[in-house]
Amino acid sequence: MSVITVDLADRPYEIHIEAGLLQNIATYLAPFARAGRFLVVSDENVAKHIWPGFHRQLSDANLAAEIFVLPAGEAGKSWLELEKLTDWLLEHHVERSDHIIALGGGVVGDITGFAAHIVKRGCSFIQIPTTLLAQVDSSVGGKTAINSRAGKNLVGAFHQPSVVLIDPEVLESLPRRQLAAGFAEVVKYGLIDDLEFFDWCETSLDAFFAGDASARQHAIEHSVKAKARIVAADERELNGTRALLNLGHTFGHALEADTGFSDRLFHGEAVAAGMVLAFRYSSKIGLCSADDANRAAQLLHNAGLPVTLADAGVSAHGAKLVDYMMHDKKMAGGKLPFLLAHGIGKTFLSKDVDLADVAAFLDSQLPAGLTA
Numbered sequence: 001m002s003v004i005t006v007d008l009a010d011r012p013y014e015i016h017i018e019a020g021l022l023q024n025i026a027t028y029l030a031p032f033a034r035a036g037r038f039l040v041v042s043d044e045n046v047a048k049h050i051w052p053g054f055h056r057q058l059s060d061a062n063l064a065a066e067i068f069v070l071p072a073g074e075a076g077k078s079w080l081e082l083e084k085l086t087d088w089l090l091e092h093h094v095e096r097s098d099h100i101i102a103l104g105g106g107v108v109g110d111i112t113g114f115a116a117h118i119v120k121r122g123c124s125f126i127q128i129p130t131t132l133l134a135q136v137d138s139s140v141g142g143k144t145a146i147n148s149r150a151g152k153n154l155v156g157a158f159h160q161p162s163v164v165l166i167d168p169e170v171l172e173s174l175p176r177r178q179l180a181a182g183f184a185e186v187v188k189y190g191l192i193d194d195l196e197f198f199d200w201c202e203t204s205l206d207a208f209f210a211g212d213a214s215a216r217q218h219a220i221e222h223s224v225k226a227k228a229r230i231v232a233a234d235e236r237e238l239n240g241t242r243a244l245l246n247l248g249h250t251f252g253h254a255l256e257a258d259t260g261f262s263d264r265l266f267h268g269e270a271v272a273a274g275m276v277l278a279f280r281y282s283s284k285i286g287l288c289s290a291d292d293a294n295r296a297a298q299l300l301h302n303a304g305l306p307v308t309l310a311d312a313g314v315s316a317h318g319a320k321l322v323d324y325m326m327h328d329k330k331m332a333g334g335k336l337p338f339l340l341a342h343g344i345g346k347t348f349l350s351k352d353v354d355l356a357d358v359a360a361f362l363d364s365q366l367p368a369g370l371t372a
C-alpha cells in the first residue's frame with residue numbers, strides 16, 4: 001500500500017494505491033458520505049464488471065449509492081452526456097458538499113470532474129480509476145473536460161479531486177488492448193525525464209503484461225509520483241513544466257480527430273504513435289539520435305501499440321493533421337509550442353517549430369502509395 005500526496009498549496013490531496021482496495025471500499029469512502037449516500041458516475045462496462053461488487057460493499061456498510069451510466073468509450077465525453085449527467089445530479093439534489101464518485105476510466109473521470117466543477121458552481125468529487133490509463137494519468141492532476149466539434153478536451157476546467165483511490169487488481173478485467181493504451185502513458189514518464197524508468201519499462205514489459213503484481217504496483221506508483229510532482233510544480237500549465245505531460249499529444253490528438261474519436265484509435269494508442277512522431281521529428285531536425293527514436297518506437301511496438309501513421313490507421317496528409325493541431329490548447333500568439341526531445345528522458349518545450357515543416361515531415365511518414 002502506498003499513499004502519495006499531490007502537494008498543492010491550498011488543497012493537497014492523497015492518492016492511495018493498494019491491491020485489493022476495492023474489497024474494502026466502504027472503509028475508504030465512509031468519511032466522505034453525506035447523509036449516508038453517494039452519487040456514482042460510471043460507464044456501461046464498468047457498471048457490468050465492477051459496480052455490483054462495489055455496490056454490495058457499500059450496502060453492507062449501510063451506505064446508499066445511486067449510479068449514472070455513460071456509454072462506454074470516447075463518445076461519453078460529449079455535450080449530450082454532460083447535459084444528461086448534470087440533469088441527473090440536480091434531480092438527485094446534489095449538494096456542494098457531496099463527493100460525486102467517478103468510477104471508471106479517463107472518460108468517466110474527465111466528464112465527472114467537469115460536471116462537478118460546473119454544477120452549483122462547484123461540488124467535490126472522488127476519482128476511483130479502473131483503467132491503467134486513468135490510474136497512471138487522468139485521475140491525478142485535475143484536468144477535466146469534454147470534447148467539442150472542434151476537437152479534443154476543448155471545453156473543460158481544472159478541478160482537483162478530494163482523493164484518488166487506486167486498486168491495481170481491478171485491471172484484471174481490462175482488455176489487453178486497453179492495458180497497452182494505458183502503458184503508453186506509463187512509458188511517457190520515462191521519455192519525458194526519466195531514462196532509468198524507461199529502462200525499467202523495457203526490462204519489465206513481459207512481467208507487466210503477464211499480470212505480475214509487483215511490476216503493476218511499481219508502474220502505477222512510479223507514474224503517479226511523477227505526475228504528482230509535475231502537477232505540484234505547475235498546476236495550471238503556466239510555466240512550461242506541466243506541458244511536458246503533453247508529449248506526443250499534439251500529434252496524438254490530431255490522429256484521434258482524424259479517426260473520429262472512436263475505438264479505431266484509443267487515446268493511449270494515439271499518444272504512443274504521437275510520441276514516436278515527436279521523437280522521429282526531433283531526430284529529423286537534428287535534436288535527437290535516430291537510435292533513441294528507434295528505441296522508443298521499439299518499446300511501444302513491443303507493447304502492441306501503433307507507432308506509425310499506418311499502424312494508427314491514419315492516411316490524412318500533413319496539412320490536414322496540422323489543421324487539427326491549430327486547436328491545441330498550447331497555442332499562444334498564433335504559434336504552437338511542441339514537445340520535442342534531445343533524447344530519451346530529455347523532453348523539452350520548443351517554441352520555434354515551423355508548422356509547414358511539420359506538415360512536410362508528416363507527409364514523409366505517410367504509408368507507401370499515399371505520398372503527397
Ligand SMILES: NC(=O)c1ccc[n+]([C@@H]2O[C@H](COP(=O)([O-])OP(=O)(O)OC[C@H]3O[C@@H](n4cnc5c(N)ncnc54)[C@H](O)[C@@H]3O)[C@@H](O)[C@H]2O)c1
Nearest residue numbers: 045072073105106107130131133137138143170173174267
Ligand atoms: N484528465 C487527464 O489528465 C487525462 C489524462 C489522460 C487521458 N485523459 C482522457 O482519458 C480518456 C481515455 O481514458 P481511458 O483510456 O481510461 O478510456 P475509457 O475511459 O474509455 O476506458 C476504456 C475502456 O475500458 C472500459 N473499462 C474501464 N475499466 C474497466 C475494467 N476494469 N474492466 C473492463 N473494462 C473496463 C471502459 O468501459 C472503456 O470501454 C481520453 O478521453 C483522454 O483524453 C485525460
Ligand SMILES: O=C(O)C(=O)C[C@@H](O)[C@H](O)[C@H](O)COP(=O)(O)O
Nearest residue numbers: 137141143152153242245246249329
Ligand atoms: O495532465 C496533463 O497535463 C496532461 O497533459 C496529461 C495528458 O495525458 C492528457 O491526455 C490530457 O488530458 C491532455 O491535456 P490537453 O490539455 O492537451 O487536453
Ligand SMILES: [Zn+2]
Nearest residue numbers: 185249267271
Ligand atoms: Zn494523455
